[in-house]
Amino acid sequence: MTEAPPIANTQNLEDETIAFWMEIAVTLGFPRSVGEVYGLIFISELPLNADDIVSKRGMSRSGAGQTLKLLADIGAIRTTLSSHSRKEHYELQTDLGVLVRLFLNSRVLPRVEELARRQTTLAAQASATGNTHLIARFNKVERWQTKTAPLIALVKSLATTA
Amino acid sequence: MTEAPPIANTQNLEDETIAFWMEIAVTLGFPRSVGEVYGLIFISELPLNADDIVSKRGMSRSGAGQTLKLLADIGAIRTTLSSHSRKEHYELQTDLGVLVRLFLNSRVLPRVEELARRQTTLAAQASATGNTHLIARFNKVERWQTKTAPLIALVKSLATTA
């Protein structure tokens, strides 16, 4: 068998960069295609429009549109103002801090806080019933919450001032 | 319409506790049923076996078995040694620290570190090609990595000594 040359050419690098962002996306709970489009804009020097995405990656026009909208909503990309074409063009939001902040505030913190609230409510209810077993269990959960408090605090500080 | 009484009875509390754990599970990237089984064991004073899960929640026998195995693998529950029945019985791993540690070490840190590695490799390849645009982009990513380093450090310390 002939070996593929090990030297990375530009095409390979770009493909792997897109694959990298795809993996980031699924790690953060987005569809792969979200990472794919983000990666494409990441490697592109010029702003891209929906049809660029379609032609470069072969996804459907509406899929490209929806994904671009999602990325814009979460602050990962933004529309460019001065394009000479009529189509909406998108470029990277290069201030990644904005991206991290928006993501934490819209996706992770609300969820974490809602879970903490429910935990507190349930523990209180358990106390009210006098069910010693449940009370003990929730106490353990509460103590663990204390241990991870610094982590939450750090995330919160990132969420506001990153 | 008649209102349901607002006072929480034990059944409600148990159901909501299970629902709570189900939500935790999906937040952590597991199927709902994993949280369901965990919640059931959480509220149960005595160890449970697979058939208990089946009868209490109506899931399939094999599903119950697989889910119990998964929970045992991630350290969330463990088999009890001295059961007078022949079936495997499972009880809560009450040291939640163990659970957090195992989860971080098996699921989150490997992924984070692999992504960081890939990022480094890609940045180096970008440098090698001399593509100034890509180099600049990866520089931004790198700086962001620096900002989140304390977070990773904190997670790592939790992962070893929580």
Place this chain on the structure above:
DNA sequence: CAGAATTTACAGAAATTCCTGTAAAAACAG
């Protein structure tokens, strides 16, 4: 305002994930 270009909404298709049922494997008791 009319006509063209572009985006968006939505229903259905494709794909993925999760769960079930059966049957084989393993563990155990006598």
Place this chain on the structure above:
DNA sequence: CTGTTTTTACAGGAATTTCTGTAAATTCTG
């Protein structure tokens, strides 16, 4: 070792998620 109980593997099925194609809505140009 034999028969029974319990667990595990795996193929197929159900449900959820993601993507596509069409058609309606919007935006823009002249």
